[in-house]
Amino acid sequence: MALTLFYITSAVAVFATGMMITRLNAVHALLYLILSLLAVGVIFFLLGAHFAAVLEVIIYAGAIMVLFVFVIMMLNQGQKTMEQEHAWLQPGIWIGPSLLALILFVELLLIVVLGDNAETGHVVDSKQVGIALYGPYLLAVELASLLLLAGLVGAYHLGKPMIKTKKSGGNS
Amino acid sequence: MNEIPMEFGLLLSFVLFALGLIGVLVRRNLIMILMSLEVMLNATGLAFIVAGSRWGEADGQIMFLLILTLAAAEVGVGLGLALQIFHRFHTLDADSVNEMKG
Numbered sequence: 001m002a003l004t005l006f007y008i009t010s011a012v013a014v015f016a017t018g019m020m021i022t023r024l025n026a027v028h029a030l031l032y033l034i035l036s037l038l039a040v041g042v043i044f045f046l047l048g049a050h051f052a053a054v055l056e057v058i059i060y061a062g063a064i065m066v067l068f069v070f071v072i073m074m075l076n077q078g079q080k081t082m083e084q085e086h087a088w089l090q091p092g093i094w095i096g097p098s099l100l101a102l103i104l105f106v107e108l109l110l111i112v113v114l115g116d117n118a119e120t121g122h123v124v125d126s127k128q129v130g131i132a133l134y135g136p137y138l139l140a141v142e143l144a145s146l147l148l149l150a151g152l153v154g155a156y157h158l159g160k161p162m163i164k165t166k167k168s169g170g171n172s
Numbered sequence: 173m174n175e176i177p178m179e180f181g182l183l184l185s186f187v188l189f190a191l192g193l194i195g196v197l198v199r200r201n202l203i204m205i206l207m208s209l210e211v212m213l214n215a216t217g218l219a220f221i222v223a224g225s226r227w228g229e230a231d232g233q234i235m236f237l238l239i240l241t242l243a244a245a246e247v248g249v250g251l252g253l254a255l256q257i258f259h260r261f262h263t264l265d266a267d268s269v270n271e272m273k274g
Contacts, residue, residue: 006176010184017188017211021195026203033207036188040218043184047176047225052217052233059240060214064247071251072203075258122228132230133237140234144241151245158252 001114005107006046012100013039019096026072030065031097035104037061042104045111051126181222188215202254202264206247213243 016035023029037060044053188211195208217236224232261268
């Protein structure tokens with residue numbers, strides 16, 4: 001049971017990733033990338049890593065992808081925005097990702113309906129993760145927080161409106 | 173109980189990593205390169221989760237958490253760099269950024 005679901009989800013993940021690296025439009029690629037991340041999240045769930053599955057959906061497919069959407073939207077300002085938006089709203093672009101998402105949704109429903117009978121992998125619950133995280137791995141947590149602080153400062157510095165330099169190619 | 177063999181999980185992780193690597197090597201758009209990097213980091217996390225599930229330990233998920241923070245920081249800085257490059261060169265082509273004189 002779980003093995004079949006695993007195969008289907010793997011196929012969805014590989015297919016979505018393959019579509020992602022061959023799309024010409026960044027937004028279309030982003031749709032397939034989100035699908036790939038969601039599929040990997042379902043695989044985490046099937047493997048028994050529920051906490052990691054939740055984090056995958058919330059942080060990867062939620063927060064990090066929203067950053068991508070923001071930047072893509074910021075970079076597409078200009079005269080062409082209107083017809084681009086018009087082209088993006090055409091039906092047909094989102095049908096592929098929607099079908100793949102539907103597959104994942106049906107799998108999820110199946111797991112929920114089966115309840116405890118769904119034989120997922122060895123469940124490592126979030127309590128164990130939390131105990132290990134703030135026990136032996138405390139130093140790693142501190143280092144991760146430092147890394148996030150460095151990333152925050154770096155992103156703030158790089159994201160500032162650019163100081164006016166000489167026309168194009170000015171390096172300073 | 174654990175009926176998903178570890179080999180399949182590791183194989184999927186390898187395939188996803190290879191796809192991400194191909195994306196990084198083939199695409200020249202900076203946004204696409206960053207997305208492919210995300211796929212590669214995600215595949216690495218999948219390998220850790222598979223190993224953690226195989227041994228029933230929490231260490232795999234903790235490594236995944238650390239990879240997650242790394243990916244978040246990397247995306248923040250990478251997208252900031254992409255914005256600066258776009259403002260400076262008016263393109264997202266990675267090959268256009270070849271004017272650094274070290």
